[in-house]
Amino acid sequence: MEQPSRPSRRPLGSLVLIAAVLGGSAAAFAYTGGWLSPERLSRERVVASLGPPGGPAPGHRRNHTKGICFTGSFEANGAGAALSRAPMLAAGSYPVIGRFNLASSVLAQPDGAARVRGLSLSITGPDGSEWRTGMLSAPVFPVSGVDAFYALQMAVRSKEPGAMQAFAAAHPEIAGFGGWAGSAPWTGSYAEESYNALNAFIFTDAEGRGHAVRWSVRPEAVPVPVPKEQIAAKPPDFLGDEIKARLAARPVRWRMTVTEAGPGDPVADPSKAWPEGRRTLEVGTLTVQAIQEEADGPCRDINYDPTVLPPGMRPSADPFPAARSSAYALSYERRAAEAAAYPRTAPGGRP
């Protein structure tokens, strides 16, 4: 070495300094990782709050656990290009991998017991970009914020008398969802439901202008109200059986609409509907062509993360897409690690 070493004669101070630097760095890392603030609402806590009493079903999604896959297409009529330059809103036909599901974390949930039904889509554009969305049959979300969502899970699962009443008093926005759940007719088919992306997103058009929007799909089939008691008496998998039988006769379709927020509409709050009469464009038709059991179906290993968006779409001030993305990533990580507990049933059953 060119220069001789000149060791410190009093190294204690230096050693203390080194220990302080290393300790401080480790503490900053631990703080960032949330280990020093267990009261913070982590995704682990949110995902754990969803679990049914017996624990989650290994290898399955942590919520919307029971579902069935489908394949189909989205035929865009081109009208959506006025709002977004997303490639799958330009006129054309784009492949879809989707999933009908129940809004419940119970794998054995009887189809007739789930008040809210879900529809998830992955639409792939010609450039390979993807639009993933998870929609619900409810017209509004029960709560306006992520903390309230966690509190709702706690209240629903609480054994304390009056927990739900206390929750509703603290979160009056739940009245919108509650009103729908209590009065909207039940139907006997996934094909007779409307599904709503309750979260708002920002569409960017070809000129670079942003538009706050929510989208929905509305069924071509006419909804036939069925009394709740009749629905509850049906076999546990009747929705899956019904959609298979229906598809054997003909494809099942929905019209997709995109609604633009007006000035001052609550973009960040999915518990609030936007007023009637907002500019709504019909942007295309969703066609379901074939159903697959989830165990061997192409939807099985898809994480329907609502922040997987093509160019021309991005999240808005609505806090839920970020929270869902974070929680879904943990759900996916957990079920991936348990994949052996949910084997495929058909040899070579991979999509």
Place this chain on the structure above:
Amino acid sequence: MTAARFSPVQRLLHWLMAACILAMLFIGVGMVSTISPRYLALVSIHKPLGIAILLLALLRLGLRLRRGAPPLPAGLPAAMKLAAHLSHVALYGLMIAMPLLGWAMLSAEGYPIVLWQGLRLPPILPQDIGAYALLRQAHGLLGYAFFAVILAHLGAALFHALVRRDGVFAAMAPVAGRAEE
């Protein structure tokens, strides 16, 4: 004869990457802990920064293989020399492996790898949830290991600079220290 210090380009790369990698590790551990809107912002930095680190690490490895490193002081105990050598192998390995694991993990998930609007990386593995599970676990565990190796590296650098004062720190210091003046 080998120079007493790393070349200016090697030193620039070292300190630039130090900042990038530390930011990356804090973003990584922070993003998996949060459910707030910051999550999306952190993830959107994590991916392009990871690819930038991969490219810089490959460039740096090439320079290291071509130009080598200043020799360690003759009087350094053999155990410390071995530790220095092994920790540098670990650092290079992690700088290259971590971005590749992240890229491979998202590929196995079938998740689009968007670096920024309109720029997507192709998958480097077919969709396979079993492979995803292993890669995800490796990416997380090696991330913690990476931070631990960096703490050891930092501790050793400060030990050379403040206690041994043997020129090892000066070899990588951003500006020449008093020893060389």
